[in-house]
Amino acid sequence: MTRLDAKDVRTAMEHACHWLVDIAQLQSDELPADTDNSHGFPYTRWRGAIRGEYSAAKQKWWFFCPVWHTGQAVKALVLASQTLEQPRWINGAKLGAEFIYNHQVYDEAGPDHGLILAYEDLPEKVNTSAIMECMDGLMRLADAENDQAAWDRIVAAGSFIVDKMFMPEEGLFRDLYDPKIHSVIPAPYRTKDNIGGRPLVEDAILVRLYERTKDRKYLDAHLRVSRQLVADQRPKGNWIDYGPCNAKEGTFHPRHTYWWGLPLLDSYHVTGEKCYLDTAIASGEFTARALRRDGGYIRGTDMDFNTDSFGHVTSGSGCAAILFLRLFQETKEDKWMELAQRAISYCMRVQLLDVQDKNLEGVILEKVLPPVDHTDASPYYIRDLGTIFFVIAAAEYLRTI
Numbered sequence: 287m288t289r290l291d292a293k294d295v296r297t298a299m300e301h302a303c304h305w306l307v308d309i310a311q312l313q314s315d316e317l318p319a320d321t322d323n324s325h326g327f328p329y330t331r332w333r334g335a336i337r338g339e340y341s342a343a344k345q346k347w348w349f350f351c352p353v354w355h356t357g358q359a360v361k362a363l364v365l366a367s368q369t370l371e372q373p374r375w376i377n378g379a380k381l382g383a384e385f386i387y388n389h390q391v392y393d394e395a396g397p398d399h400g401l402i403l404a405y406e407d408l409p410e411k412v413n414t415s416a417i418m419e420c421m422d423g424l425m426r427l428a429d430a431e432n433d434q435a436a437w438d439r440i441v442a443a444g445s446f447i448v449d450k451m452f453m454p455e456e457g458l459f460r461d462l463y464d465p466k467i468h469s470v471i472p473a474p475y476r477t478k479d480n481i482g483g484r485p486l487v488e489d490a491i492l493v494r495l496y497e498r499t500k501d502r503k504y505l506d507a508h509l510r511v512s513r514q515l516v517a518d519q520r521p522k523g524n525w526i527d528y529g530p531c532n533a534k535e536g537t538f539h540p541r542h543t544y545w546w547g548l549p550l551l552d553s554y555h556v557t558g559e560k561c562y563l564d565t566a567i568a569s570g571e572f573t574a575r576a577l578r579r580d581g582g583y584i585r586g587t588d589m590d591f592n593t594d595s596f597g598h599v600t601s602g603s604g605c606a607a608i609l610f611l612r613l614f615q616e617t618k619e620d621k622w623m624e625l626a627q628r629a630i631s632y633c634m635r636v637q638l639l640d641v642q643d644k645n646l647e648g649v650i651l652e653k654v655l656p657p658v659d660h661t662d663a664s665p666y667y668i669r670d671l672g673t674i675f676f677v678i679a680a681a682e683y684l685r686t687i
Contacts, residue, residue, distance in 0.1 A: 289687055290534040292629050296370060298634045299680045300674045301367045302646035304358055305648035307378035308669055310337045312385075318535025321347040328408040334385030338670045342643060343663035351413070353389065353404035353571055355670055356382045357420025362428045362674045365681035379427050387439060400442030411471065412463040414451045416485050417443060419545075425498075425548035437498065444495040448507050457514030458483030478518060484528045485514045486589025488545050490552035505556065511552040515546055516561050520549045521589070523547060523568030536588045538576070545567035548609050551616060563616070570613045573606045574625050581632030596656045601634055604650075611682045623686075630683055633676040638666075650676045 305657070315331045317323060326350065329335070336359045337347040349355075363379035367371065391398040404416035421440060428436035451460045451470065460483050461473035477484055492508035520526050525546060530539040547569025554562035576587045583602030584593035607629035614622035636651040645668075652672035655665040 290630060290634060290683065292684060294408055294634070295630070295680050295684060297635045298637055299366055299370060299677055300372070301637060301639060301648035302373075302650055302680075303370075303375050303378070303648075304365065305646075305673055306670070306677070307375065308642065309647065309649075310673075311335070311359075311378055311381060312337065313353055313381075318347075323348070324348045325405075327352065327405050328410055329389060329403075331385070334381035334383070334384065334388075336674075340645060340668035342666035343658050345643065345645065347645075347682065350669075351404065351406035351416050353386055353402060354406070354413075354419035354673070356385055357423040358674045358678075360386075360420075360423030360679075362423075362677035364423065364430055368430070368676050369681040369684050376427075376430065379423070380431075381443050383424055383427050383436070386424065386644075387436075390443065392437060392439060392442065393467070397683065398446070400446035401463070401465060403465065404444050407474070408462070410464070410466065412465060414447055414459045414461050414463070415484070415488055415545075417447055418486055418491050420486040421491045422494070425491070426495050441495065441499060444491065444504060448492070448503055452507050453483050454510060456481060456483055457485060457510045458554065458587040459486045459511070474624070476527070476532065477527065478527035485511045485518065485525070486544065487511050487515065487553075490549035493549075493552045493556060495611040508549075509553060509557065512550055512562060516551065516565050519565065519568070521572070522611055523565065523572035525571070526589075533614075537585075538587050539654050540576070540583045540585050540587070540599045541605045542574045544605035544609050547573075548612060551612055567613060567617070570609055570622065573609055574621075577603070577606055577625065577629060580633075580635075581628035581630070583629075596654060598652070598654050599672075600650055600652050601669065602669035603624050603673045604679045604685065606673065607633075607679035608675070608682055611679070611686050615686060626679070626683060630676070630679055633672070634680070636672075637676075641651055649673055 310336050312332045315333045335352045336356045338350050339348045340369045347607040360379045360382040389403040391401040402417045405415040406416045424440050460470045462471050464471045472590040491663040492504040496505035526533045545596040547566050550566040575591050583599050585599045586594035607626045609624035610622045633650050638646045641647050650672040652669035653667040655667050
């Protein structure tokens with residue numbers, strides 16, 4: 287087995303972190319002229335947010351879900367700082383965390399104490415998965431800085447989602463909360479049998495909260511959802527009945543096995559129950575079949591592992607690599623390392639370095655579009671997630687070899 291050259295991986299990480307901090311991250315509370323708030327998110331202090339979407343054809347930036355994207359960037363930058371031994375990336379992580387904490391309700395006397403205002407599809411409705419997906423980065427930064435005040439905020443956020451959003455009998459989380467009326471509201475997301483909730487275990491943040499606080503409510507919620515995930519697999523190792531997968535179209539989201547399959551390894555570690563390990567391995571097997579021969583990933587993958595011609599999603603490759611690396615650490619089977627190297631190699635091949643558009647310097651290209659409006663405009667579409675998940679995967683790789 288030929289391993290990736292560690293020096294090349296480190297260099298690619300450095301270029302990617304440069305793009306995240308020096309190009310994509312906002313340095314002031316006001317939006318620059320080339321950046322739109324097209325979703326109408328009601329944020330007032332933008333400093334530290336990662337600009338998530340960029341059209342090379344239009345040279346225009348905008349956002350999809352700045353809180354969870356920025357939270358994942360915080361994680362990537364903490365890992366890069368530790369792995370590359372470059373303290374400067376921690377400064378970008380701190381700035382990202384500042385953006386998130388500036389938009390957390392932190393008032394013990396109020397009804398929404400702890401709520402992180404993670405808006406996504408609906409501009410003034412908070413998304414539970416978006417809260418969870420920003421928290422692992424905050425935890426890693428709090429640990430790196432030995433910051434108890436940050437941990438107090440993180441625990442408050444975790445307590446809010448378990449106390450207000452968890453459905454213990456169903457083993458699911460409700461998806462949407464309206465802070466204006468202080469209430470859960472119906473969500474438009476696809477759920478199995480229209481039950482109105484999804485089995486969210488993103489980044490196993492509830493296990494981390496249990497380890498920090500010793501409060502069983504976090505572990506109990508994580509394990510209840512884990513049992514539901516094992517029961518609701520369709521097909522084995524994936525969950526087509528829940529959005530963002532689409533049972534009607536028969537298509538799978540490229541990061542679904544990362545968000546819901548990978549955390550089952552944590553469920554296995556805390557219980558020793560093999561069903562969780564088996565399901566995580568099944569998620570790895572599903573992802574291995576979906577991965578293209580060159581390590582790429584296509585968003586419109588269906589039940590037969592056929593794909594669209596366009597719809598490339600490099601963040602899917604990055605997430606696949608992280609899943610494969612964790613499975614390699616767990617099983618010591620070389621096939622997982624080989625798959626991880628394939629996925630990471632693809633990410634490195636689509637990194638842009640020698641550029642005319644300086645907004646692209648160091649970025650990992652997320653997507654290639656079909657001809658834009660039937661013109662010869664650049665088909666390159668940037669999402670911060672391609673770069674973020676590459677950095678996380680590369681750090682995990684360097685720590686594993």
